[in-house]
Amino acid sequence: MIEKNILEKFDYLFDKELIDILAKKASLYRFNKGDIIIDLGQNIEFVPLIIEGNIKVLSEDNRGHELLLYLLESGDTCAMSLTCCMSKNISKVRAIAEQDVVLASIPKEDMEELFNTNKNWRNYILQSYQFRFNEMLEAIDTLAFMQMDERLFKYLTDQVKLTADTNLQITHQEIAEDLHTSRVVVSRLLKKLEKENKIELGRNKIIVIDF
Template identity: 55%
Template structure:
C-alpha cells in the first residue's frame, strides 16, 4: 500500500530508480490530525514527502502566537525543512497534520547526493521552492492588502479546495489561531459572511456557499 501511494503521487515527478531508492531508505510514518510533525527549534534529520492527507505550515512569534503560512497536499514536500536540513540548522517552522496523514521521511544524508546526481529530484526540489515562494508572497500580500473579513473568506475558500468539500468541520478558535487574531473577531466576521449569504454556520461546521 505504501509503495503504491509513493508511485501514485510521485511517478510523474521522480524517476523509477529514485522512487525505488526512496522506498528502500525512507521511513513511512502516520500522523493523526493535529499531530506535530516538525516543531520549531527541532533538529531536522529528514525531509517529509506527503503521500496522503494535508499539513499546515506555521510560524510562531515571540509571544507564542501562530501564523499560517501555507498548506501542503499529497505529492508535496516542505522545502523550508529542506533548507534547515542542508544548513544543519534548527527548524524555524511548525508542521501540523491538518488531517490524518501518511508521510515518508527522507534521511538528510540522501538529499544532497540526489540533488547533485538525479535530475528528477533536482527539478522537483527547485519547483517546490518556487511554489512555496509564491505561496509566501501570497501570504504577505494577504496580510498587507486584505481586510480581515477578506482574509477569513479566502481562508475558508482555500480550505474548501484543500479538503474537496464545501462543508468544513472547524471551530472559530482554530481559524483565529491560524490567522493570528481573536475568536471574538472571527465569530463576528463569520456572522457577517453568513448575513451576506457567503456561508452558513452550524455547530463546529461551516458550509461555504460561494467560492
C-alpha cells in the same frame, strides 16, 4: 524501506528510477489530526513527502502568536525543512497535521546525495522551493493589503480547495489561531459572511456556499 506501490501514485512527479530509490531509502510514518510533525527549534533529520492528508505550516512570534504560512497536501514537501536540512539549522516553523497524515521520511543525507546526483529529484526540490516562496509572498500580500473579512473568506476557500470539500470541520478558535486574530473577531466576521449568503454556520463546521 517502504512499499514501492505507495510511491507509484506520484509517477506524475517522479520517474521509475527515482521511485525505486525513494522506496529503498524512505521510511513510512503516520500522524493523527493535530499531531505536531515538525516543531520550532527542532533539529531536522529528514525531509517529508506527503503521501496522504494535509499539513499546515506556521511561524511563531516572540509572544507565542502563530501565523499560517502555507498548507501542504499529497505530493508536497516542506521547503522550510529542506532549508534546515541543507543548512543544518534548527526549525523556524511548526508543522501540524490538519487531517490524519501519512508521509515518507527521507533522511537528510540521502536527500543531499539525491540533490547532487538525480536530476528528477533536484527539479522537484527547486520547484517546491519556488512554489512555497510564491505562497509566502501571497501570504504577505494578504496580510498587507486585505481586510480581515477578505482574509477570512480567502482562508475558507483555500481550505475548500485543499480538502476538496465545501463542508469544513473547523472551529472558530482554530481559524483565529491560523489568521493571527481573536476568536471574537472571527465569529463576528463569520456571521457577516453568513448574512451575505457566502457560508452557512453549524456546530464546529462551516459550509462554504459562494465558491
